[in-house]
Amino acid sequence: MNLKELKKKLDEQNVPTDMYSLNGWNPNEMMCIERKGQKWQVYCSERGMKTGMKIFKREVDACQYLYNIVMLCYRDRKEYLQK
Template identity: 55%
Template sequence: MTKIELEKKLREEDVRVDSYSLNGGLPNEAYCLNRTESGWEVYYSERGNKTGLKVFDNESDACGYLFQLLAG
Protein backbone atom coordinates (compact mmCIF):
# COMPACT_ATOMS: atom_id res chain seq x y z
CA MET A 1 0.00 0.00 0.00
CA THR A 2 1.26 3.47 -0.83
CA LYS A 3 0.69 6.67 1.10
CA ILE A 4 -1.90 7.75 -1.48
CA GLU A 5 -3.75 4.43 -1.17
CA LEU A 6 -3.60 4.70 2.62
CA GLU A 7 -5.15 8.16 2.54
CA LYS A 8 -8.00 6.87 0.37
CA LYS A 9 -8.65 3.88 2.65
CA LEU A 10 -8.66 6.07 5.77
CA ARG A 11 -11.27 8.33 4.18
CA GLU A 12 -13.37 5.31 3.22
CA GLU A 13 -13.23 4.13 6.85
CA ASP A 14 -14.23 7.63 8.06
CA VAL A 15 -11.11 8.00 10.21
CA ARG A 16 -10.94 11.57 11.53
CA VAL A 17 -8.38 13.55 9.52
CA ASP A 18 -7.12 15.30 12.65
CA SER A 19 -6.13 11.94 14.18
CA TYR A 20 -3.25 11.40 11.76
CA SER A 21 -0.61 13.06 9.60
CA LEU A 22 0.80 11.39 6.51
CA ASN A 23 3.49 14.06 6.24
CA GLY A 24 5.28 13.57 9.54
CA GLY A 25 5.71 16.50 11.85
CA LEU A 26 4.60 16.79 15.44
CA PRO A 27 0.87 17.52 15.44
CA ASN A 28 -0.79 17.21 18.83
CA GLU A 29 -2.28 13.79 19.61
CA ALA A 30 -2.02 12.23 16.15
CA TYR A 31 -0.49 9.16 14.54
CA CYS A 32 2.14 10.04 11.94
CA LEU A 33 3.82 8.58 8.90
CA ASN A 34 7.18 10.07 7.97
CA ARG A 35 9.77 9.22 5.30
CA THR A 36 13.37 9.53 6.50
CA GLU A 37 16.78 8.55 5.20
CA SER A 38 16.68 5.40 7.34
CA GLY A 39 13.18 4.28 6.32
CA TRP A 40 9.53 4.96 7.06
CA GLU A 41 8.58 6.04 10.58
CA VAL A 42 5.23 5.48 12.23
CA TYR A 43 4.74 7.11 15.63
CA TYR A 44 2.29 8.86 17.91
CA SER A 45 2.85 12.57 18.35
CA GLU A 46 1.89 14.13 21.64
CA ARG A 47 3.06 17.42 23.15
CA GLY A 48 5.89 17.70 20.65
CA ASN A 49 7.24 14.19 21.31
CA LYS A 50 7.35 11.01 19.23
CA THR A 51 6.17 7.95 21.16
CA GLY A 52 5.81 4.35 20.07
CA LEU A 53 8.23 4.92 17.19
CA LYS A 54 8.54 2.06 14.70
CA VAL A 55 10.76 2.22 11.62
CA PHE A 56 9.99 0.19 8.50
CA ASP A 57 12.16 -0.61 5.49
CA ASN A 58 9.39 0.08 3.01
CA GLU A 59 6.35 2.25 2.47
CA SER A 60 3.93 -0.65 2.16
CA ASP A 61 4.69 -2.13 5.59
CA ALA A 62 4.58 1.28 7.27
CA CYS A 63 1.26 2.18 5.65
CA GLY A 64 -0.25 -1.19 6.53
CA TYR A 65 0.80 -0.81 10.16
CA LEU A 66 -0.59 2.72 10.39
CA PHE A 67 -3.86 1.63 8.82
CA GLN A 68 -4.23 -1.10 11.46
CA LEU A 69 -3.59 1.43 14.21
CA LEU A 70 -6.18 3.87 12.91
CA ALA A 71 -8.90 1.66 11.46
CA GLY A 72 -8.34 -1.68 13.19
Protein backbone atom coordinates in the same frame (compact mmCIF):
# COMPACT_ATOMS: atom_id res chain seq x y z
CA MET B 1 -0.22 0.12 -0.06
CA ASN B 2 1.45 3.49 -0.45
CA LEU B 3 0.56 6.85 1.12
CA LYS B 4 -1.99 7.69 -1.58
CA GLU B 5 -3.74 4.34 -1.14
CA LEU B 6 -3.59 4.68 2.64
CA LYS B 7 -5.30 8.07 2.47
CA LYS B 8 -8.01 6.61 0.23
CA LYS B 9 -8.65 3.70 2.63
CA LEU B 10 -8.85 6.01 5.65
CA ASP B 11 -11.25 8.32 3.79
CA GLU B 12 -13.43 5.35 2.78
CA GLN B 13 -13.72 4.43 6.47
CA ASN B 14 -14.57 8.07 7.37
CA VAL B 15 -11.63 8.30 9.76
CA PRO B 16 -11.32 11.92 10.97
CA THR B 17 -8.14 13.59 9.73
CA ASP B 18 -7.39 14.80 13.26
CA MET B 19 -6.42 11.21 14.11
CA TYR B 20 -3.45 10.95 11.74
CA SER B 21 -0.85 12.80 9.70
CA LEU B 22 0.53 11.44 6.44
CA ASN B 23 2.87 14.44 6.18
CA GLY B 24 5.21 13.70 9.07
CA TRP B 25 5.29 15.18 12.54
CA ASN B 26 2.36 17.23 13.77
CA PRO B 27 2.21 18.97 17.18
CA ASN B 28 -1.30 17.64 17.81
CA GLU B 29 -1.99 14.26 19.41
CA MET B 30 -2.15 11.90 16.42
CA MET B 31 -0.50 9.01 14.63
CA CYS B 32 2.11 10.10 12.08
CA ILE B 33 4.05 8.56 9.23
CA GLU B 34 7.27 10.08 7.94
CA ARG B 35 9.97 9.11 5.48
CA LYS B 36 13.51 9.57 6.80
CA GLY B 37 16.10 8.73 4.18
CA GLN B 38 15.48 5.15 3.06
CA LYS B 39 13.29 4.28 6.06
CA TRP B 40 9.77 5.01 7.24
CA GLN B 41 8.84 6.06 10.77
CA VAL B 42 5.41 5.55 12.31
CA TYR B 43 4.81 7.11 15.71
CA CYS B 44 2.37 8.92 17.94
CA SER B 45 2.82 12.66 18.27
CA GLU B 46 2.15 13.22 21.94
CA ARG B 47 2.85 16.37 23.96
CA GLY B 48 5.30 17.57 21.34
CA MET B 49 7.23 14.29 21.31
CA LYS B 50 7.43 11.25 19.04
CA THR B 51 6.41 8.23 21.11
CA GLY B 52 6.06 4.53 20.33
CA MET B 53 8.12 4.87 17.16
CA LYS B 54 8.37 1.92 14.78
CA ILE B 55 10.80 1.98 11.87
CA PHE B 56 10.16 0.20 8.58
CA LYS B 57 12.29 -0.41 5.50
CA ARG B 58 9.30 -0.51 3.16
CA GLU B 59 6.54 2.04 2.62
CA VAL B 60 3.96 -0.73 2.27
CA ASP B 61 4.75 -2.09 5.75
CA ALA B 62 4.70 1.34 7.38
CA CYS B 63 1.39 2.24 5.74
CA GLN B 64 -0.23 -1.05 6.76
CA TYR B 65 0.96 -0.60 10.35
CA LEU B 66 -0.37 2.96 10.53
CA TYR B 67 -3.67 1.86 9.03
CA ASN B 68 -4.07 -0.93 11.59
CA ILE B 69 -3.28 1.34 14.55
CA VAL B 70 -5.50 4.19 13.39
CA MET B 71 -8.41 1.82 12.72
CA LEU B 72 -8.12 0.31 16.22
CA CYS B 73 -8.17 3.77 17.76
CA TYR B 74 -11.03 4.88 15.52
CA ARG B 75 -13.17 1.88 16.46
CA ASP B 76 -12.54 2.51 20.16
CA ARG B 77 -13.39 6.19 19.73
CA LYS B 78 -16.65 5.40 17.91
CA GLU B 79 -17.68 2.89 20.59
CA TYR B 80 -16.94 5.40 23.35
CA LEU B 81 -18.93 8.16 21.66
CA GLN B 82 -21.91 5.87 21.09
CA LYS B 83 -22.27 5.13 24.81
